[in-house]
Amino acid sequence: MQPAGRDLIGKKISVRDQQTGDLIADTKINSYDLVNKIMHIGACGVPPRRAQKVQVLVFADGGVYEYIGNLRRSFVSNEMEIALCSQAKKKEERRSRRLTIKERGVVDKIRIEGQWVTLRKPIPILTINISSNGILIRTIAGSFSVKDQIQVAVRLKSGMLRSNYEICRVVDKNTQTEQYGCRLMV
Secondary structure, three states, X not given: OOOOHHHHOOOEEEEEEOOOOOEEEEEEEEEEEOOOOEEEEEXXXXXXXXXXXXXXXXXXXXXXXXXXXXXXXXXXOOEEEEEEOOXXXXXXXXXXXXXXXXXXXXXXXXXXXXXEEEEEEEEEEEEEXXXXXXXXXXXXXXXXXXXXXXXXXXXXXXXXXXEEEEEEEEEOOOOOEEEEEEEEOO
């Protein structure tokens, strides 16, 4: 069953080039025209281009849905629109699908006693995967503890991803590196 149009507004959306699989945008849905089957997303960080075929993943409350569509400029200057060409196909039942994304980045801020502190020397990280509500990163062993709050900055082809996270688990520990499961702070 397809999600209703009003249920999609504000949901996380991942837009990839259908041919190459490159990530174009990782953002939220601003509006959805149910009659014309057009989604609007923010254009910030999306490189200007002609219309192109895209694969769209929508992280809705009932699961992850995949669409095929055409990404093109909108009449509104700070938006892009996606004209959907297919019905929604349910990809998985998980609330938050994980996407493998191996990109380098840094932790440049940490929250100490309720205040955000900018690190003089940012901690280098490698992202392992990302979902609508978190990220898995790998970095130097002992960098963080569960409940630490951090700001992660990762440069993607579509722009800079900068978000605040809380460390919720430490996995894959060894003497040099650890993986940290981080929950997105809203």
